[in-house]
Amino acid sequence: MCTNYAKQNAEMNKITNAHYFTGRADDLTGNLCKMAKGDNIVVLCDPPRAGLNEKAIIHLRNNAKVKKILYMSINPIASSKVYKNFTMQPGGKMCGEPFLPTKAVAIDMTPHTKVIHFVTIWERCSSVKNRKAD
Helix, strand or coil, X not given: CHHHHHXXXXXXXXXXXXXXXXXXXXXXXXXXXXXCCCCCEEXXXXXXXXXXXXXXXXXXXXXXXXXXXXXXXXXXXXXXXXXXHHHCCCECCECCCCEXXXXXXXXXXXXXXXXXXXXXEEEEHHHHHHHHHC
16 A cells, blocks of 8 residues: 555656565565665555564675665664664675665654654665765
8 A cells, every 4th residue: 555655756756766565575675675775765664563584684795786775763772783784794694885874753643642753864884885975
């Protein structure tokens, strides 16, 4: 259902270079990373409470085309494990360049509950360093 709204929103705003997928991230990311075109891919992750699976993180880290990740979370404990995998130095399974958090915001999407959505923007280390050099 959310992908339908996203497609409608893109159509209204004349956005033609976006694609939307639903499913388990660990099942989708490998194939999506292979078929993605362009060299500046932005990924929006809205995982379940348990957080993004390590297999999906490995696919994102190891694909140099992925330059930015917008990560949504409502579970800070699960997120800390994901954040560690985003930022760790290359080695072992995490071969690709790490990401750094560049922006974060808390959003109260469900007022009158204790749930807060936390959105973090992650960018490749080299992108952040290049921007600081300018």
